[in-house]
Amino acid sequence: MQNTRKNEKILVINCGSSSLKYEVYAMPQRKSLGKGLVERIGSENGHIIQKNSVGKLEKTASIPDHSTAMRFVTEALTDDTYGLIHNMNEISGVGHRVVHGGEEYSSSVIIDNAVIKAIKNNSELAPLHNPPNLDGIRATMEFLPEVKQIAVFDTAFHQTLQPAAYLYGIPRELYRKYKIRRYGFHGTSHRYVAAKAMTMLKRSPENTNVISCHLGNGASVTAIENGKSIDTSMGFTPLEGLMMGTRSGDIDPSIIFYLLDRGYSTAELNTMLNKKSGLLGLSEISNDLRDVEKAALNGNINAKETLDVYAYKIRKYIGAYAANLVKVDALIFTGGIGENSVTMRHKICEYLENIGIVMDYDKNREIGSNPGIVSKNYSRTAICVIPTNEELQIAVDTYQLIYGVNFVDRRKTVEVIL
Ligand code: ADP
Numbered sequence: 001m002q003n004t005r006k007n008e009k010i011l012v013i014n015c016g017s018s019s020l021k022y023e024v025y026a027m028p029q030r031k032s033l034g035k036g037l038v039e040r041i042g043s044e045n046g047h048i049i050q051k052n053s054v055g056k057l058e059k060t061a062s063i064p065d066h067s068t069a070m071r072f073v074t075e076a077l078t079d080d081t082y083g084l085i086h087n088m089n090e091i092s093g094v095g096h097r098v099v100h101g102g103e104e105y106s107s108s109v110i111i112d113n114a115v116i117k118a119i120k121n122n123s124e125l126a127p128l129h130n131p132p133n134l135d136g137i138r139a140t141m142e143f144l145p146e147v148k149q150i151a152v153f154d155t156a157f158h159q160t161l162q163p164a165a166y167l168y169g170i171p172r173e174l175y176r177k178y179k180i181r182r183y184g185f186h187g188t189s190h191r192y193v194a195a196k197a198m199t200m201l202k203r204s205p206e207n208t209n210v211i212s213c214h215l216g217n218g219a220s221v222t223a224i225e226n227g228k229s230i231d232t233s234m235g236f237t238p239l240e241g242l243m244m245g246t247r248s249g250d251i252d253p254s255i256i257f258y259l260l261d262r263g264y265s266t267a268e269l270n271t272m273l274n275k276k277s278g279l280l281g282l283s284e285i286s287n288d289l290r291d292v293e294k295a296a297l298n299g300n301i302n303a304k305e306t307l308d309v310y311a312y313k314i315r316k317y318i319g320a321y322a323a324n325l326v327k328v329d330a331l332i333f334t335g336g337i338g339e340n341s342v343t344m345r346h347k348i349c350e351y352l353e354n355i356g357i358v359m360d361y362d363k364n365r366e367i368g369s370n371p372g373i374v375s376k377n378y379s380r381t382a383i384c385v386i387p388t389n390e391e392l393q394i395a396v397d398t399y400q401l402i403y404g405v406n407f408v409d410r411r412k413t414v415e416v417i418l
Pocket of ligand 1: 217288337
């Protein structure tokens with residue numbers, strides 16, 4: 001490793017339209033010094049909360065815009081009692097989560113004018129995410145003008161997909177004209193847990209194939225061959241693929257025309273498929289898996305069916321990806337559901353013995369919400385439960401880019417050791 005510096009403080013920022021999440025890491029130790037969340041940006045009663053090992057700091061105030069939010073963040077970060085650092089000068093790099101890097105970015109990059117322009121151009125592809133991501137970048141630049149800022153794209157890890165996996169079977173002109181293709185998301189999480197699996201299984205990415213299931217409110221499955229993403233279930237937008245908390249996932253596109261003909265507007269359908277479908281829409285109970293699981297235990301038929309659909313779709317993707325990998329060394333569960341729901345993990349794996357993925361149901365129950373390996377010793381595929389940590393991956397990328405660690409050949413693959 002070149003130019004390695006000790007005890008550098010990296011600020012990680014994940015900026016949404018009305019919220020800003022942040023965390024400070026000491027690198028290369030990978031130690032979190034604490035984190036915070038600004039909510040209700042754009043309102044009179046904005047709110048900031050920050051926690052570290054000493055305690056928590058909380059404040060309600062008018063936070064009209066991201067620049068004001070960032071001012072509150074700098075005050076909280078350097079607070080005399082609950083601060084995470086003494087002085088903003090200590091921050092040596094800032095890593096930003098950016099949702100869409102389009103076809104331009106297959107790895108994290110240092111932000112310059114060209115990158116800002118590209119993020120802006122890709123706003124058409126991610127209108128709800130890229131603009132607030134840019135607001136966060138601009139606000140940070142205002143307070144830390146001398147500090148290098150890095151963009152870590154949700155889409156970047158999936159830029160290794162081949163045309164067979166990313167092209168839709170629609171007129172090619174739509175790809176040429178509008179860049180309509182599959183991009184995939186959650187890349188930072190899939191990359192992180194795949195790297196963690198290598199450590200857990202003492203394997204190297206170059207000869208390891210992984211299927212990783214990120215099951216949170218949003219959910220996606222990714223096939224990783226020798227450290228590179230070869231397919232992923234989200235597509236042009238995060239709506240494709242698995243059934244999620246409130247998103248439908250894959251449906252027959254004709255349903256949309258059918259409903260348009262019956263008087264639904266495009267806005268209504270957009271809301272229906274993104275916000276009112278999935279676990280929530282099908283169970284008519286909740287988007288939270290815990291509520292649906294509880295209702296199913298109490299005999300609610302809709303809830304039971306919803307759990308069946310949820311697990312079935314995940315199995316379908318695992319099967320499809322297994323068919324496109326010569327071998328599967330590890331199946332990973334991560335995200336709120338993957339990390340915590342013993343019963344959903346069990347349900348998903350029940351039919352996978354057929355393809356050499358054999359869960360040890362006792363181990364699965366015993367580890368509960370802890371990380372670990374939950375497959376039988378003789379299973380061809382190891383089943384791993386691994387908590388994701390996108391913020392840490394962003395801090396690692398930021399540190400590596402700023403201090404010039406040479407990992408050119410490995411940038412598109414999972415990064416195991418710092
Ligand atoms: P996000 O995608 O918003 O980051 P999370 O990764 O936190 O979401 O996942 C949220 C989901 O995780 C919810 O559906 C929630 O029900 C589920 N979840 C969290 N804890 C548990 C648990 N102990 N058992 C079952 N599901 C859980």
